[in-house]
Amino acid sequence: xxxxxxxxxxxxxxxxxxxxxxxxxxxxxxxxxxxxxxxxxxxxxxxxxxxxxxxxxxxxxxxxxxxxxxxxxxxxxxxxxxxxxxxxxxxxxxxxxxxxxxxxxxxxxxxxxxxxxxxxxxxxxxxxxxxxxxxxxxxxxxxxxxxxxxxxxxxxxxxxxxxxxxxxxxxxxxxxxxxxxxxxxxxxxxxxxxxxxxxxxxxxxxxxxxxxxxxxxxxxxxxxxxxxxxxxxxxxxxxxxxxxxxxxxxxxxxxxxxxxxxxxxxxxxxxxxxxxxxxxxxxxxxxxxxxxxxxxxxxxxxxxxxxxxxxxxxxxxxxxxxxxxxxxxxxxxxxxxxxxxxxxxxxxxxxxxxxxxxxxxxxxxxxxxxxxxxxxxxxxxxxxxxxxxx
Ligand code: SOE
Numbered sequence: 001x002x003x004x005x006x007x008x009x010x011x012x013x014x015x016x017x018x019x020x021x022x023x024x025x026x027x028x029x030x031x032x033x034x035x036x037x038x039x040x041x042x043x044x045x046x047x048x049x050x051x052x053x054x055x056x057x058x059x060x061x062x063x064x065x066x067x068x069x070x071x072x073x074x075x076x077x078x079x080x081x082x083x084x085x086x087x088x089x090x091x092x093x094x095x096x097x098x099x100x101x102x103x104x105x106x107x108x109x110x111x112x113x114x115x116x117x118x119x120x121x122x123x124x125x126x127x128x129x130x131x132x133x134x135x136x137x138x139x140x141x142x143x144x145x146x147x148x149x150x151x152x153x154x155x156x157x158x159x160x161x162x163x164x165x166x167x168x169x170x171x172x173x174x175x176x177x178x179x180x181x182x183x184x185x186x187x188x189x190x191x192x193x194x195x196x197x198x199x200x201x202x203x204x205x206x207x208x209x210x211x212x213x214x215x216x217x218x219x220x221x222x223x224x225x226x227x228x229x230x231x232x233x234x235x236x237x238x239x240x241x242x243x244x245x246x247x248x249x250x251x252x253x254x255x256x257x258x259x260x261x262x263x264x265x266x267x268x269x270x271x272x273x274x275x276x277x278x279x280x281x282x283x284x285x286x287x288x289x290x291x292x293x294x295x296x297x298x299x300x301x302x303x304x305x306x307x308x309x310x311x312x313x314x315x316x317x318x319x320x321x322x323x324x325x326x327x328x329x330x331x332x333x334x335x336x337x338x339x340x341x342x343x344x345x346x347x348x349x350x351x352x353x354x355x356x357x358x359x360x361x362x363x364x365x366x367x368x369x370x371x372x373x374x375x376x377x378x379x380x381x382x383x384x385x386x387x388x389x390x
Contacts, residue, residue: 009080009355010080011027013081014089015047016047016084020056030352033331038355038356043062043075044075046068073096078102080102081093081102081105082104087109101132104134105136106365109196110369111190112190114369114376118369120134131358135354135365136367141203142327144338153209158291159306161259162263163283164263164282165266169270169276170279171272171277172277173224174272180228183249187248191253194220195375198267202267209263212260214389215388218255220379221252223272224251229243229244253378254267254269287306289303289307321337326346
């Protein structure tokens with residue numbers, strides 16, 4: 001590792017809002033709960049506002065700061081660049097980092113367009129020849145209950161997949177007076193609910209089933225077309241002034257899908273489901289049973305085995321906190337549970353282990369491109385009214 005003790009991995013992160021805070025927690029925590037082959041060293045935090053950047057670096061635990069990401073990706077003490085910026089800068093930062101010889105972790109969705117995602121995959125494939133690793137941050141794959149769902153499907157416990165029912169329900173902009181943010185600006189975010197949260201359930205459906213979405217028929221809607229311009233913003237919400245501006249992305253997306261294994265899917269992503277805060281709901285129905293998950297009860301997986309005696313059959317409520325469940329043995333005793341932030345730590349663990357072993361932990365940039373193609377197909381279908389293949 002250039003510029004570092006061989007047992008260390010110098011990390012530079014660009015961006016320090018909600019995702020930057022979650023990633024910082026993971027870089028700090030992973031070596032304290034997992035025996036890592038390389039110890040992450042939080043070398044440098046990148047951002048544009050010097051005062052806010054310095055405060056964030058102190059709060060989140062970064063050793064130094066850079067106000068230009070171009071300088072950050074070129075530093076000898078940085079071995080990995082973590083891209084936590086809005087989607088319109090993912091491609092330029094990730095490609096520059098790969099071309100500078102760094103490993104890359106890039107937040108989801110991979111990019112704002114298929115064309116950008118394709119250039120990122122090409123850069124990652126070239127970098128892989130030099131021993132570099134590139135990963136995209138679909139962290140919900142690393143929730144233990146999701147890992148168990150995938151294992152049950154892979155083991156044939158639900159048989160052939162017939163239905164994929166996937167929802168991502170939030171309500172943080174259901175209030176029409178919630179101010180604008182970059183997530184509501186197409187030039188920054190690429191799309192709205194579709195790319196921001198729909199991307200997660202697309203990736204999860206493909207991850208759990210091991211299948212691909214082969215065609216879609218989609219519908220996008222923007223319920224509130226203009227909002228107050230934010231005077232201050234943090235995380236997902238903020239304060240608006242009297243000035244107003246346009247919403248240029250979808251507020252909600254719904255689409256039908258055909259799966260590569262012959263099943264069919266219904267997908268929904270919305271920020272207008274009042275009362276649902278971060279409800280990622282997946283139910284996979286197969287020829288021998290079903291699995292069902294809701295992130296708002298994230299330590300539980302529901303499993304129905306059609307072979308059970310009908311007199312006592314029913315969904316089993318599996319509390320996924322046993323030491324034999326993925327990642328759990330490193331945390332707390334059975335029944336104590338994990339939270340949103342733990343999946344980010346698991347992401348760091350698998351990434352660092354992959355770098356040390358010279359392997360390429362999923363989701364790779366190619367997996368990110370597969371999601372991007374589905375997002376693009378849904379947008380084209382919504383525009384044309386026709387079924388579209390990703
Ligand atoms: C906002 O919808 C958001 O922060 C997403 O951008 C994240 O990917 C998701 O994990 C939580 O909600």
